[in-house]
Amino acid sequence: MKERQSSEEDPGETLKRTLRAQRQRQKKRLLGHSSAQESHVEEISTIQHHSEDEGSAEKAGDSGALSRPPTGSQRSLSGRQHSASSQHLDSFVTRRLEETLRAARSKGESLQQQEASLEPASRLQSLRDRDAVTRFDKIDPDRAGRHDDPLALKTRVTFREAARRTEKGLPTAEEAYNFFTLNFELEPQDGTEKERKKRKKQKKTTEKDSDEEGGVEEQEAAEVDEDNPDENVDQSEAAPLVRDEEEDLFVIEQSSRDFLEVKKAEYVGYRKRIQQESELLFTPSFRTVPTTIKLPEHMKPRYLEDEGLYVGERPKISLTNENILENRILKIEEGKKWFGDDGRIMALPDPIKESSTRPPLFHMEEDLDPALHTVYRKAVKSKYANLYIAGATDPEGDYQLDVDVSGLIFSHHPLFSREHVLGARLAQLYDQYLTRQHNNLTGHLTDKLKGLRRALRNIHEIHGGESLNQAMQRRISEYSLEVRNTRQLRDSEQEKDRTLLKHIVKLWKELKALRDFQKFTNTPYKLSLRRENVDRTLDEQEYEDEILAELMELEAEIEADYQKKFAEYKKQLQDWKLCVRKQKTKKKKRKKKKKGKAQDETEEEDEYQDVSESEGPVEEGPPKPEPPEKPDFESIEQQVREKASRIRRKPGESILIPELSASGNLTASELCPRSETARREDVTRRSLFVKILYNDKEVSRTDSRSLNTDFRVHFGQIFNLRIVNCPQSINLQVFEEIGSSCYLLAQVFVPVPEPSVVADRVSLEEFEFSSNQRVMFDHEGVGSDVPLSFEADGSNKQTLLTSGKLSCRVYWGSGEDGVALAPPVSQQRGGLHSGLSRLDAVTFIGASGLYDMKKIGEWATRSRLDPNDPKNASIMQLLKVATSGEVTAPEYFRLEQLQEEFNFVTDEELERSKRFRLLTLRNQEVAEFRNYKCVPSLEREVTDKVFQEYEKRLKEGEVVDTKEHLDSHRALVAKYLQKIRESVINRFLLAKHHYILSDLVVEEEIPSIGILGLNLFKLAEPKRPLKPQRKARKKVTAQNLSDGDIKLLINIIRAYDIPIRRPQSNKPGQSSQCAIQGSDWLLSQVQVRPFVEVSFQRMVLQTTTADGPNPCWNEELQLPFSAPNGDYSAAVLQSVKDEVFINIFDEVVYETGVKDQDRAKSIHTRVEKHWLGSVKIPFSTIYSQSRIDGTFKVHTPAVLLGYSKERSYGTNGAYDTMRNLSEGAFITLFITIEPQLVPGESVREKFDSQEDERLLQASERFEREAAEGYPDRPCITTIIDLNGKTIFVTRYIRPLNPPKELLDASLDDPQETTALVARFVSLIPSLPDRVSFSGNCDLWSTCDQFLTLLAGDEEEHAVLLCNYFLFMGKKAWLIIGTAIPEGPTAYVLTFEQSRYLIWNPSSAQYYGQYDTFCPLQTIGCLVNADNVWFNIQEYTSPMTVSFDTTKANLWKPFFSRSFSHPGLSSVQPEQLVYRGTDKAAAAELQDRIEKILKEKIMEWRPRHPTRWNRYCTTTLKQFLPKLEVSGGQDMAEGHRHELQSLLGDNNISGFPLHMPFSEIRPIIEAVYSTGVHNVQASNVEFALAVYVHPYPNNVLSVWVYLASLVRT
């Protein structure tokens, strides 16, 4: 122990230091943790804190260390840690403590004595006393832990000793109390001592197990707590008393020595008092009460929350208050019951809810009177909002503007009589006179002149004769100059005065004369001239003096002038002489050179003269100056006198002073002539008033005052305007009232007064106004803007305008204190300033009218604008301009002057914008963008891709892409076609925007009587007819259609003469198949099992399978239609190129792989379909026809392997007779579109034409009549050629030569040649106009164009065929009619061997007139080169029509006797030139087609291997040329035999396809539609052969032979 002691050198100091540091740290800790843990020594306390922290961390969710007494945790912790570890240590420590305590006590007793003796001495004693109390209080520092008084540490040991004692025998409360009270004096020293020891001890222990140590102490403390509850109470009671001091105390640097000296006796009383008080009073401490006190003994706090029970949030109480409450409760008996298990005051959860549960108050609104409901109105920003004067809302801060309208005087009024005019003028002049008189400029100037003269004289007198120095001389000259100027001014003023006077007198005389003349007086004016007599001599003297003085001055001036001039002259003369001399010498030198030397002087002189004369002009010497004239003083005097007499009163003449008075009497109205009376009456009827407009709003108006005879109106009204808005303008409008009507006479703009202007500072101002209204009267009134003359002869006319003066003043009202109620300057002038600063001042004022430049100038000078203030720069500029002369307002007028401001981007930028480009292109209806939907809203969303196609097309204009077309020629043609198309489309687009009434308005035609009758008849029609007809459905415009809305309805009714299967049993080597065939013998009885498959846009539907060669299905198939790009506009629908394929198949059922074991149970069959033929109908036809109804010839291949076309010579004979003439299979169909679409409108644009106008009119009439009489018969007289010109149809017919090769092919057989020619024509691909031109318009190309384009529709084919036939010497006509499925079309009619044949030019088929299956349904008209005949027979069907055109009652000719054929020349060329056949190209094309087709077929069979049978292919290839030669005639028999011999046991099904060549796509489609690739059998093999036969002019015939082989 001693060692330890010695090891501490300066225990007092160390202690102090450590304590201070500790205190600070603890303070912090208290704030942070509010740790209840009291620690005595730094080390311990820190360690304890650590452990406490850990402990609390261990307790999950213990964030509220605040509320939880840490002791609990500590105890549990220490308990846990020490449970068994060191009882030995425990006892050791206890023993040691006992020793130390004992030692300390003995020491303390001695100290107590010392202290007692010193007590009364010091002032500090009081502190000391309280210190003592503190120490006493600190007896249980663990409990009163928040009393982290360092001194407490000292008390600790004492306490400990007490604790020891209590261990031995529990003392009563009293005992304990006594003990403490007795003890308290000695403690300080004791404490330090003990502390020191304790520290040593701790030092030793902390290293090892500080926790233990703490734990031990805690345990001890707890024991004490539990044992001495009363003590605790005491402590807590006493604690606050010292609370304040304890810290301050220690701040005073006290060493342990100080404590001894400061005790004083006087303070005992005080102490006692405190003691007594402490018995009575209780001040609850606001330190945290350790949990241990609050809980029953030996009970650990229990945290419900930790146990997972819900504990509501406690109400919020500040910690201090809670502590106070706890302390207070603990004081009460049974206080502990207020504490819960967790050691906190029991509390219900916070009852306050976060949100209000009470229903909101506004439900009251329903009960409110509806009138009281609040209505929300949006605040509207007033236009004038920014003009309000700041503070104007303040009722005190209002501003008052007073407008005083005093009256007005007319200087001219329409009702003025002549006398008035003169009178007014007189008054005006008199006014002028008065003003001049008032200013007395003449007098001023005279005085000034006198003064100047005097001054000048003085100078002369003073310096009289002496030489004047420089300055004097200058001054004299200045004076004289001034005199001169002043004199001149005075003279002009005098002259003005005099002329004014003269004018007045003259006017007065005129007035008098007028009065005499008209014999009445209208005006009260009376001029009297007062004479003021003057002293004649004096006057004369003055006059003479004046003249003399002036004369002298003038003389002097003139003299001086003369002198000056003369001096100048002399100088000039000098110069001249010098110059002349120079020239002379020069001349002389020259002379000497030229002539000799001997020359006379005189000669020389002459010479000189000569030279000077002759060379003067040449040498440009200065002219000889003229000497100035000597002044003529006589004339000067004369002038002066003249002038004086003119401008000045003659000497001795009396001074005339005019006096104008309005005192004259007016002639009474009764005495006046009638016109004058009328005028006067008129005057009395008039009255005037003035409206006051403030900021262009009427604010007030004066009373109406009648007009007096003197044309003066007195109002004398003052208006007080209380203003809110900044004053912008004050406008007085003068109104004249006649009876009840009033009109605006004039406007007077009054400037807004300066803020300083108040009533007494401003006098009435007169503002002139005038009106240019023209008024005329039939009475004496002179009117306004009417020429008026006062001369007898009417000359010298004057035009007077209504004018006058309004006298008024505007000023700010003054408040009670005399301060002007004007808004601040900055605001008032703000508008003007800002306006000026933004705009050029000149233009600004110029624009606003420039009405008062003078006023602005006045204002500027009066208000002393600082010209250097940049704010005023514009005004100063303005004033400068205004004063320097005319204001140069811009003389030009700019249109769109703000255009640049409105351009939000530059044009280049706009061009670059992709979005803008897209919009522009769409607006231009460029094909690619015509129906572009939803242009992206942002630039960046417009992809370049959009334009790619368009740009490609633009580029492709030059480049020809041969890949797509397989044939360069056709590519070129396609390009050409494209170009034509574009031009036509553009033309149509233009035409489309021309509307006529019927486009917009549906209107009933004026019914004729017949139609009326028909309508009446209709009323009697049965409501439900027995034979219902298909009714027209409502048509739907294509605008709001979308994908899936349109369906194609195909009604497949029946078919005739389907090829039937050929029994194959007669072949050797077919046994196996025979067996199968044999096995279902019944099946083989069925000749054919056809079904129909319809494919459209790759959508395939099929009917059920029927039996026999004449099946009847009567089934309806619905195929959805989708337009390209989802665009359902008519134009797009028309150009849809898709075709409907209607294929007839034979369903063949094979049995395969019958298994032996379960033969009876299952039979495996394989269904195959074999293509028999097809019909294709373009969608565009369906669209334009809206329905297709009829029987069509089925396109059957020339050879159909395995089938025979032999007619079943069956029983159904009725048809047979009619079918005799035609061959092949037929199918009856009904096709329509659901919903019915409105076909595109045809374009009615009138194309320009070179035809005769008469012809055009006739054709129009002809067509109209035809349409009226027979609306369903097409009639064509004029057509449009490729250039868009209207051409008469007969011009197209002209015999033209077919290719020579065709004619030469079979010379002997004309029949054959005809067929060949027809075949050639049909091989030219067909392309409907409406597809290529997207509008419903028919363009006819001439035959050469057609052959070049190699594409055209029926008309072109028909025209060409007709022309060929004509060339071949046949009688041929063009039939314009309707056919199925084409609709309106053109066929060719020939007359051969006494029968008429109808040719379908597109298929090279011909029909007899009575052929049932002829597709031509209606014959509208016939056309040949000479005439057009319209069918006016009863029926239209070819069968019932007579073709004898000569009969006028059957055929109505266009050209008749009344209108003969004008000899129209043909538009066709004279001869057609053909290009030869190109076999090599054809062969190449053939290979390419074959390759492409093979690839395609493999592509269509993605899941099956496609094997090609080369052997079969080569065989097939050999057949094709033969087929071409035979023209597709029936050669099946031969084929079959050949093939079967070649291919043995293969089951072959196949056929050749034939088509004209245009593009590859249709070929692919055709092959696809046959469905050959659909054969699923595993051992199938294919054969495909292509043959391209070239005809002249690049017309190609394509054959595709397809076959599938199934090995059996």
Next chain:
Amino acid sequence: MATSNPSVFLLSVNGQIEGANFPEYDNLYCKYSFVYGHDWAPTSGLEEGITQITCKGSESSHKLIWNFPLETTFKSTNPSGWPQLVVSVYGPDVFGNDVVRGYGATHIPFTPGQHTRTIPMFVPEPTWRLQKFTSWLLGRRPEYTDPKVVAQGEGREVTRVCSQGFVTVSFHIITKDMKKLGYDTGPASLVNTQSATSGWSTEEQPYTME
């Protein structure tokens, strides 16, 4: 649904065809349809509709009331071709034939908020006086081929019309994202308030989406 950078703006039209004022006619019904430009697409609601037949009330104003609701939402990328409401009113004539009583069109208001439009109605006039008589007799008055004609300016110069009455329509307009795309249709004085969080607003507001 929407990103912070919208590519379309939406225009929601709610409202109703309130009624009409046709002093001479009774038992009228009304058809409406929207006409809009290429860049517009309706996203919801009916584009076309037909109201019930209404009779005149007995009160003095003699208004025909339909109160037929309109609820359509359009999306668009371009204000060009702003939707128009085309209304056409039909009713029986003396002989009981259904004839047209008026056509009219109005643009959907641009600004968000509530609007009421009174659309003056007109019908095409027969070309000739005789036709006028016959059309009256037969109950086949001239009609527009497509009521939507009245929403376009093209070709109208060829028609003659006669004014008939008025149809009152009220609109409640909401727009979305217009401001984001740079189209400011709000009243000039209104300062955009950035408070609301909803994308739909009667005041155009920037759209915020989590």
